[in-house]
Amino acid sequence: MDSEFLGAIKSQTIPMRSFDTIACFTNIPYVFFYENTHAAPDFMPTDLLKKSLYKTLADFPFLLADITTDNCGRGYLTVNADSLNLPDLQCSTSQITYGELKAQKFAWSAWPKNTVTAEFLAERDAHGRLKMVHINIVRLADNSGLILFANVHHYAIDAKGSFEFLNQWARNCAQMQVIMESLPEVRRQGSLTTRGIFRERSILATLLAHIPMDKYVSSAISALGDGTTQGHIFRIMRTTLDTLRADLQEFVPEGTRISDNDMIVALVSKTIGQSQNEACKRSWLGAAGAKLASVLGWTTDQPVELAVDTRRHLGIQGYVGGALIIQHFVNPLKEVYAPTTLEGLAKIVVRSRNTVDNIDAGVVRDYVDITEENPQYMFRLTAHSTMHGKLASFSNHSRRGRVRR
Known part of the structure; x- marks a missing residue:
């Protein structure tokens, strides 16, 4: 057949x-x-x-x-x-x-x-x-x-x-060429945090770039453990999100759009940060390490990584292939570790919204041009994610469509 x-x-x-x-x-x-x-x-x-x-x-x-x-x-x-x-x-x-x-x-x-x-x-x-x-x-x-x-x-x-x-x-x-054909000539700067990661030299990234791709896959699996993954399912009612959105309006600039994604990013970022903080407190070694990191100025922020579908920015809704770019912002750990309040959530919501609203076709062009300059730049993202234990990464599958028969 x-x-x-x-x-x-x-x-x-x-x-x-x-x-x-x-x-x-x-x-x-x-x-x-x-x-x-x-x-x-x-x-x-x-x-x-x-x-x-x-x-x-x-x-x-x-x-x-x-x-x-x-x-x-x-x-x-x-x-x-x-x-x-x-x-x-x-x-x-x-x-x-x-x-x-x-x-x-x-x-x-x-x-x-x-x-x-x-x-x-x-x-x-x-x-x-x-x-x-x-x-x-x-x-x-x-x-x-x-x-x-x-x-x-x-x-x-x-x-x-x-x-x-x-x-x-x-x-x-042949559609894999659509992204390059759809990019504008003028590029515009995207997330400063993401650009900083691309420009940051990394020995790990250099090593990863010179590992054959099949060996890189095996190495990544080994680094992540025994190949198993665990997760949690959270069910948030529509009425709960609508109520939270209304409550947050008091703490964001007037006219700010608050999407479901922005609120989920804020809630999950706080959940991850606070759980990590509690885990450190329960371990004397973790507490000592956190104290040393604070003294030396290490890991004072929680990087937040957003995987953004760029099809609507480039007008290629029917494109099949990889159309995601990664954009970052950071949350101060002091904010993330603090008890959850509407004001604290609103700060993360605004950062998420500003990061997403900043993206247009020019930013996509900038991202593609930078990553095409040198394959090592994408490995720097991987190295950063691997080395930074406080990272929170988000990808939205809710708009991916349904499988029909």
Whole structure:
């Protein structure tokens, strides 16, 4: 079936932008649940799912590539027509019904075993290859529904692009040039904090830039631990956000727009900072280290990192590929550690809003030009994130769209 659609793919080497490197060791995994509401006997047939997958991949040849690098640390997606990096495609059945999953509110513990075939951190398969795409089709009992696990490697594409791929709204690989064609001639300075990180020399960044990309991925996974990740889910009601927005208006300049994202950035930044502060207090070593850092003037700020989708700034809403830039601002640790008040939250909200409002096509141009000057600049972002334990990083997936069938 794959040869029907993939036979015409030619070998090619696609140069990646330097700022894509920051995501080269992560995946974008999603799990979707579909109910056979009308008891259709041929509900989402496996053959059709496979056929449509390969047809879509024919328009996304870079998702059939391997990651390679040159001696300068610049990354490439290399498509070998004689040895395509085909997706890890698995199909299985389960004795669990859709109704049982729904009754458990789709809790992870209720999922069929082996539903997830790729973790957040990218790992090599049994043959030593990093797959760009993982698909697992799990057919539920009694033809009651289907679980679709879909993962795309973050180096080749971002969350918006992954949804475009999954929805088969794909363009072809030539669209990867759209960003450069859409940039204005005049550049404008973006976040001073981000620029400072780019210009700051780093031995770690220099070392990372000279590690082959596949080794860099393995090193990143090792540095982050055993390859597992943990997180928390917070549910914030719409009425709560609306009430908080109204309460914050008293403490921000008149006319300031307060978005949901701004408030979430403020709330989570405070939560992270205060939890880290409490952890230091409970450890004599942590307390001593914090005191020494204070005396020496180290880590007096909490850097906040925002991943910004630039499609609307460049007018390329249909673009598939990486269109994220990173912009930073900083919160003084004294503010973050202090008890949460409306006034304290408002200060972070204003910083977040000013950072986002400052972004336009000229800022994107500036970001691209700086990162293209030297691949090491993006590694400086990675090194900064690695070395700075107080960093708070944010990415919004709420506008990425829905997968349709």
